[in-house]
Amino acid sequence: MLPVLSSPDTTPRGRTLIVVGHGSHLNADSAQAACAHARSLRASGQFEEVLEAYWKEEPSLRQALHTARYREVTVLPAFISEGYFTEQVIPRELGFDHQGRVPAGGVTQQVNGKTVHYTRPYGVHPAMTDVLLSRAREVCPEWEAQTTALVVLGHGTRRNARSREAIENAAQTLAGTGLFARAVALYLDEPPHATNWPEFTGDLDVIMVPFFASEGWHTQETIPAELGLSGPVSRIGDRRVYYARPVGTHPDVRSALLQLVREAGGTAPGTVDEAHAHAWDSLEKAASVGLTIGELRIEPFPDGFFDLRNTADVERNDLKALRVDELNAVTGRDDAGNHRPIRTRAGLPRGWLANVSRVDLRRALHAVYPTLTEEASAFEEGALKVTPWHETAARQSGLYRRVQRATPPQLQSARETICSGCLRTPLWAGEHLSTTFLNGHPRGLPCAEACTLLVSEVAHLLEEPQP
Ligand code: SF4
Secondary structure, three states: OOOOOOOOOOOOEEOEEEEEEOOOOOOHHHHHHHHHHHHHHHHOOOOOEEEEEEOOOOOEHHHHHHHOOEOEEEEEEOOOOOOHHHHHHHHHHHOOOOOOOOOOOOEEEEEOOEEEEEOOOHHHOOHHHHHHHHHHHHHOOOOOHHHEEEEEEEOOOOOOHHHHHHHHHHHHHHHOOOOOOEEEEEEOOOOOEHHHHHHHHOOOEEEEEEOOOOOOHHHHHHHHHHHOOOOOEEEEOOEEEEEOOOHHHOOOHHHHHHHHHHHOOOOOOEEEOHHHHHHHHHHHHHHOOOEEEOOEEEEEOOOOOEEEEEHHHOOOOOOEEEOHHHHHHHHOEOOOOOEOOOOOEOOOOOOEEEEEOHHHHHHHHHHHOOOHHHHHHHHHOOOOOOOOHHHHHHOOOHHHHHHHHOOHHHHHHHHHHHHHHEOOEEHHHOOOOOOOHHHOOOOOOEEOOOOHHHHHHHHHHOOOOOO
């Protein structure tokens, strides 16, 4: 067992755990599963710092390592299967040389002075077979092995054969236990198709368990509709069909996550990163006399606490008090309830107030304006690495590869659409910034590299017209 810490996040040596999710430019709920895993791992008390990072929203995967306080970092992909993201996108965005399948013990590399352990996605861990069984027991506490079949439902994709391996392994393992008359893996998007489940189960009762990361459109709508399920228990002909909740949201997933961290060797504490410590010392010093960052106002209190609120709310005394762990969800939407994948786009919601301790100030700012403090500090030190557009474009793959063909007017058009609503100054596009909020300029928010929302807009402009 890893030791349980009494006061996380304050020690001079420690480990940072970064939980990576896919996220979305459109849907705020997409990050919920990864966020829940991060919360659960934080609550375990086994890491001095637990951060989140996403591919399609902030905190951004590309900047994740800069926000890690410790030089010993474990990166855990909260994905249900292996594939394009876990094998190509995440390692590439982290600055890893490694591309391709991650071995059972993970991959360890030095990146920018940090020792980074990258694990496999949790879905492939053998412990997930027990989670699957727990989901089956929840929906059907007792079953007759001779008269019951297990159907493990996966999404499947023809683009990567390995995405189904975890599901097939789990079904095969359970087929060999004698707990079921039959155990099969069926898929939504490739054969053998889930809609053919009667062919594979004869006249047996059936327990169906979705091998999905979270509840969503598939688990709640398409699967029940296409498979003829009316709820957790359906009568179909003479047999009963039990429909379980997805494996990814089961609390025991935490055990698989912790085992992956151990197996990847990320258990030894590391020293604090000096650049990171300097950034947060600078922030705290600036905040100790009152600080405005974009649309955020920070006021100090003599007891060492800080008040955070929208700058437009400084005169209000009817604000809703938020805990630090509520800030991410609240500031992730604007006042109309729209998702804010890039947190520095104008539209920080109003009506809330967070009173946070010195220790929690970092977590609070990670929620409101992720990575900004580290980048502003690096800018002030002349150490911010700016990535020009052609480098960002050159490393894109898959559907985004076409952005390499973007002309200057197309890039300019995307910037007008996306960056004009953002409080950051796009240094990557050659714009000038003299100083930052750390030095008294509230709108001095540097942007060192085009974000995925901008890249996505460029890709959209280059879409082939449909016939
Ligand atoms: S690329 Fe544009 S929209 Fe994205 S963070 Fe930078 S300035 Fe903001």
